[in-house]
Amino acid sequence: MKKLLVVVMLTSMVLFSVGCEKNNVDTEQNTTVEDSGNKDTSETIDSEKNNQKQEEEKSNISEEKQEMKTLKIYYVNENAEIVSEEMKTENIDDTTVWNQLIEKGILTEGCKLNSCKIDENNKTIDLDMNTEVGERIRSMGTTGKDEILTCIVNSYLDTYNCEKLKLTENGQALDTGDTELDGYMNHF
Structure with a gap:
């Protein structure tokens, strides 16, 4: 139990x-x-x-x-071809395009922009530059001159959506060594 x-x-x-x-x-x-x-x-x-x-x-x-605004800069690449690059930026002022042309090697540090007048109604731009820019252009051969002018003109016209651009050197018509640019230029 x-x-x-x-x-x-x-x-x-x-x-x-x-x-x-x-x-x-x-x-x-x-x-x-x-x-x-x-x-x-x-x-x-x-x-x-x-x-x-x-x-x-x-x-x-x-x-x-x-x-954001679009900035379009033309420059000569390593293959000696003119190409463009679009960049977005918050602000575009008179010197934004100019500084990018210096950065891309089209212009040198001594190249200065005296004035930039944009007429949105007539879609024209008047750029006045210092003597250093004229000397740089005149020091180039025909191809170099054409490349610099193409890059400056196209960059400004495309960025500001204009049709014609006039380049002057210290208020006078720009002398490239081959020709005197006394009028407006179209997109190249």
């Missing part, structure tokens, strides 16, 4: 302990589910915030694109 009582007690204890473990597992699973629910909610909130930020960034980019 004592043996039977011991066996029943041991069996009961085993069943109770197994039953308790099952409840612990269920509780852990329920806790996990609840935690997942909290993660989903916080992920949803984070996702909504990210979507709002992305929409704001797209809106800002759209505004920036509207404010």
Whole structure:
């Protein structure tokens, strides 16, 4: 009888302990589910915030694109071909194109722009340059002169959407050595 009582007690204890473990597992699973629910909610909130930020960034980019202006610069590449490059910039002023022509090697650091007058109604541009520009042009052969003039004229006409450009040297007609440029030039 004592043996039977011991066996029943041991069996009961085993069943109770197994039953308790099952409840612990269920509780852990329920806790996990609840935690997942909290993660989903916080992920949803984070996702909504990210979507709002992305929409704001797209809106800002759209505004920036509207404010950005296109600058088109002509230059001579390593194959001695005249090519153009378009750049986006927030502001285009009198010296923006000029500085890019210097950067691309068409003009030198000593080449200065005295004035730039743009007539949007007549679609003309009057550029007055210093003597250094005239000397650079005159020092070139025929091909070099043509390349420099083409790059200056086309860069300004395309950037400012004009039809004719007049080049002067210190207020006087530009003398290239071959010819005197006393009128307006069209796109090359």
